[in-house]
Every structure is written in C-alpha cells, then in structure tokens.
Amino acid sequence: MIQIDKYKCDFCGTCVSVCPHDAIELSETTLEIDPVTCTECMNCVKACPLHVLSEEPVHAE
Numbered sequence: 001m002i003q004i005d006k007y008k009c010d011f012c013g014t015c016v017s018v019c020p021h022d023a024i025e026l027s028e029t030t031l032e033i034d035p036v037t038c039t040e041c042m043n044c045v046k047a048c049p050l051h052v053l054s055e056e057p058v059h060a061e
C-alpha cells in the first residue's frame, strides 16, 4: 500500500503524470490511490517533490 501524507501534498499532479496505470485520482483538494490498480511500482513515491508518498508494509492485525 502506498501511504499518502495528505497534509503535505500541494496537489501539483506530478505523481499522476508518472503513474503507468492511471491509479492516482487527483482533484483540487484530494488525492487518492486505487489500491487495486496500483502495482506499487514506486514511480509516484520517487517523483513526488514533497515526499508525500511512501510505501509502508501492511501490518496484519
């Protein structure tokens, strides 16, 4: 799962443009990643200039 630190995001759209699967949904004030479409290729994590995105392991609870 790609984690989104929404408070840091300035909605610049860079991550959307580098996603090969069109998994990122961006509007003026929200950013969402479709966990089904996303292949965790890490393109968006590397491309985000503000380090909003990160990959975190899913913890079993």
Ligand code: SF4
Binding pocket: 008, 009, 010, 011, 012, 013, 014, 015, 016, 026, 031, 047, 048, 049, 050, 051, 052, 053
């Ligand atoms: S690249 Fe980073 S700052 Fe820009 S819209 Fe994506 S998550 Fe937000």
Ligand code: SF4
Binding pocket: 002, 018, 019, 020, 021, 022, 023, 024, 033, 037, 038, 039, 040, 041, 042, 043, 044, 045
């Ligand atoms: S990790 Fe890759 S597939 Fe998933 S949202 Fe980011 S760029 Fe798209």
